[in-house]
Amino acid sequence: MYTPSQEILKKYADVLIKFALWWGEWIKKWDVVYLQVPESAKLLLVELQKSVLEAWWNYITNYLPEWAQRIFFEMADEEQLNYWPKNYMLELINTCDHFVRIESSWDKYELKWIDSGKLITRQKILKPYMEARNKKENEWKLTWTIALFWTEAMALDAGLTLEQYWWEIIKACFLDEADPIAKWKEIFKEAEEIRQKLNKLKIQKVKVTGKDVNLEVLIWESRQWLGGSGRNIPSFELFTSPDWRGTNGWIKFNQPLYRYGNKIEWIELEFKDWIIIKSKASSWEELLKEMLAAENADKIWEFSLTDRRFSRITKFMWETLYDENVWWEFWNTHIAVGASFHEAFTGDIPAQTPGDWERMWFNESAIHTDIMSTTNRTVEATLDNWEKLIIYKDGEFRI
16 A cells, blocks of 8 residues: 655645644744644644644644544434533633644445435534634634645545555645745745735626626625635635625536535525525435524635636646645636635724624634636626626636
8 A cells, every 4th residue: 555755744744734724824832733634644643743743733632533523423312422621722712823634434335325404503503613713814823724644544535545545645735845835835925926016906706707607795895815825735725705795696516515424516506685585406405404404604705716827736636725726727616605705805803793793794603615617707897997807717817
């Protein structure tokens, strides 16, 4: 079985710790990093710990045994399912300055036959934890990143050998470069130039058209475009959290959504007066509808475009983190339903109250789900002076 070399794993860990967490530019000695790593990624855990110590930080490790989730959901009764250790969870946020989560599994279908209602209920229970995390992040006191560690089961699901699968991660994260961090800074600089151009345009709304989409999305005056933050590795997208009141039209997705151990395929959504009024899928449609039925999960929370000139991901990986950045002929666009990014607000983020976010039409939800398509799409922007401009076509920004 293929195993990545220690050199590759060390480069990977350095990218996550010394770059992705605020680009390594605001490192404070003795910060605390929370490392959440499943058993299947234990080889990477050692290198993550080394990178943290080299940065003069401290770490707390949450090492997750395989199949622990399945045992919990199979055995937990309603009271146990709704249990939330408030003091413990909030103290984690108070103690830790940075969070690193590694996604990996020896069994991608571990939760396949678990009642999806249980999974969604558990996600809702964690909402206070995420709200507390978001509050600290909005105060510029917390950073996080998410990355993947490939296993034989994950490779098999994508129809690749483990070595082929790892080659995708090596390419995507520039681990074949002598200095991956320098390459990431170069890529983020190029993305930042486009991001600034988007924000200078003062886009009021966008119209997305193509053979499988006719969708209008309101951006609003107090929003900005985001990207290049290191929050996901890899990430090449530029995105914003729109004013959800201005979403109308329909959109189809040619890429499947992997969720709760299931693949939801050929998703179709129709918006009217900002709410999803129709949803379809060729498989696991009931699960899709359950997800959208959660509080505020029937509204858009993200609109994202990715420029095909950045990424080197060439395979569909059955993992959202990679698939929303895949390099195909027309690249990809995606939307997400559920909770908004407060960072898209152009004002004083820490000063806002929950009521302020609601009044500015930022969506709040325990659910957040990215859905992708790789078909050709044209994005026309209407600026604040009502001028119309094509900003994206054939997988590239045109600004």
